[in-house]
Amino acid sequence: MEKAIKGDILSVLQGVRLAFQRHDSAELKRLSNMTIHDASIFQDQDSISAAIAVYSLSKVSDRFLLSAVSRGDQIERKILDLLGKCSVALRKDDLMLYRRCIKGIFQVLGSFEKKFGLYMTEVLTQARVKKGSKLYEHGISAAQTASLLGISQWELRNYLGAVREKEHGGVSAVDRLSFARKIFGA
Amino acid sequence: MRSIIFDSSAVITLAMNNLLFVLEPLRKKFGGVFYIPSSVKAEIIDSGLASNRFRLEALQILAEVEKGNLVFYDDSPLIQETKALESVVNTIFTVNDHSLTVLHAGEIGALVLARTIGADAVVIDERTTRLVIESPTFLRKILQARFHSRVSLMTDRLRQFQQKYSLVRVIRSTELALVAYELGALDTYLLRGQKINDSLRHDLLEGVLWALRIRGCSLSETEIDELVAFEEKTTSKV
Numbered sequence: 339m340e341k342a343i344k345g346d347i348l349s350v351l352q353g354v355r356l357a358f359q360r361h362d363s364a365e366l367k368r369l370s371n372m373t374i375h376d377a378s379i380f381q382d383q384d385s386i387s388a389a390i391a392v393y394s395l396s397k398v399s400d401r402f403l404l405s406a407v408s409r410g411d412q413i414e415r416k417i418l419d420l421l422g423k424c425s426v427a428l429r430k431d432d433l434m435l436y437r438r439c440i441k442g443i444f445q446v447l448g449s450f451e452k453k454f455g456l457y458m459t460e461v462l463t464q465a466r467v468k469k470g471s472k473l474y475e476h477g478i479s480a481a482q483t484a485s486l487l488g489i490s491q492w493e494l495r496n497y498l499g500a501v502r503e504k505e506h507g508g509v510s511a512v513d514r515l516s517f518a519r520k521i522f523g524a
Numbered sequence: 525m526r527s528i529i530f531d532s533s534a535v536i537t538l539a540m541n542n543l544l545f546v547l548e549p550l551r552k553k554f555g556g557v558f559y560i561p562s563s564v565k566a567e568i569i570d571s572g573l574a575s576n577r578f579r580l581e582a583l584q585i586l587a588e589v590e591k592g593n594l595v596f597y598d599d600s601p602l603i604q605e606t607k608a609l610e611s612v613v614n615t616i617f618t619v620n621d622h623s624l625t626v627l628h629a630g631e632i633g634a635l636v637l638a639r640t641i642g643a644d645a646v647v648i649d650e651r652t653t654r655l656v657i658e659s660p661t662f663l664r665k666i667l668q669a670r671f672h673s674r675v676s677l678m679t680d681r682l683r684q685f686q687q688k689y690s691l692v693r694v695i696r697s698t699e700l701a702l703v704a705y706e707l708g709a710l711d712t713y714l715l716r717g718q719k720i721n722d723s724l725r726h727d728l729l730e731g732v733l734w735a736l737r738i739r740g741c742s743l744s745e746t747e748i749d750e751l752v753a754f755e756e757k758t759t760s761k762v
Binding site: 375378379380381475476477478479480481482484485490491492493495496498499506507508509510511512514515517518519521522523524 | 528532533536537540550553554567568571572574575577578581619620622624625626627628630631644645650651652653654655657658659662663666667670671693694695696698699700702703706707737738739740742743744746747750751754755
């Protein structure tokens with residue numbers, strides 16, 4: 339793992355633990371964007387997984403949701419425990435353990451589906467799509483972004499229209515249409 | 525035989541906007557073949573079929589293939605050239621001395637195919653791929669603004685890429701839809717009591733372009749305004 343990635347993930351994890359304890363989903367959402375910068379440059383799975391996990395946590399950190407789920411307090415404790423173990427593992431450069439802990443967070447999130455009928459599969463897909471849109475905003479192509487996030491271009495493109503694209507560089511729209519008319523003989 | 529290559533982005537955009545039907549009149553007018561590289565079949569068809577949300581769209585694309593409006597081109601012999609181009613394109617831009625992988629093999633494969641068979645154009649809705657060909661310095665500005673870091677452009681790599689690919693012409697599903705509009709292929713949306721209602725043309729133009737923008741195509745609001753104005757000025761229907 340690149341030094342920069344390790345440093346950023348460690349700093350994010352610290353914030354995530356506190357935000358999750360406070361049930362601060364807005365802060366968790368903000369933190370989920372912090373590793374996207376590294377993900378855009380290095381395109382590594384660790385930055386991407388961290389971003390997706392943190393964003394997904396923002397969706398389930400609502401205190402009312404957790405109190406509505408049976409053994410919600412147990413789930414909360416498990417996640418906090420795993421977040422702590424992630425930080426410890428990363429500081430020791432134990433990447434295998436770190437990745438197991440991140441996977442563990444996803445598994446705990448997956449258990450929500452059974453307990454509450456909350457479509458965690460959908461939440462995780464949406465987390466990937468939303469983080470993917472951030473990667474796309476950084477200038478990485480849609481196909482490359484979809485491939486990195488483990489989603490289809492269908493999912494990603496369906497969402498990208500919500501991304502405000504102001505810059506349109508390259509050939510002008512009128513020139514492009516004029517060329518199209520020429521090749522179609524229209 | 526004349527040809528146009530379709531990138532997966534363009535096919536997906538057309539499908540999501542229920543505009544696949546324009547392919548037949550366009551193909552007949554073009555008088556050639558619309559190819560999709562076979563290497564992106566998995567992305568367009570298989571992943572669509574595997575999802576509940578996009579399965580119908582994937583089936584609609586297969587129907588167009590069945591009718592011959594889209595043809596899968598076996599680009600497996602071009603794998604080596606695609607890999608070689610990947611290693612060039614994805615080292616054009618660097619951030620903090622780290623090369624940025626900006627394009628996917630599938631996107632690059634469409635360019636390789638277009639150049640290899642001398643296609644008239646390649647239909648790409650994806651912004652980054654277009655900018656690598658048409659305006660790499662502009663893409664660099666975008667990358668620099670987004671990364672808040674200096675992005676370097678490796679000129680020797682860029683020259684290597686441009687030597688072969690700068691002449692590849694790109695159009696989008698936007699231009700296909702507008703040509704289809706000019707051919708009357710969208711007139712069905714203007715029928716009111718079996719007559720064409722010309723006063724609806726502005727709505728149709730804006731409606732189509734906004735739909736394409738919202739569902740898949742890299743198209744800015746400014747471009748929409750420019751294209752509507754240009755269409756209304758240059759087509760005799762209005």
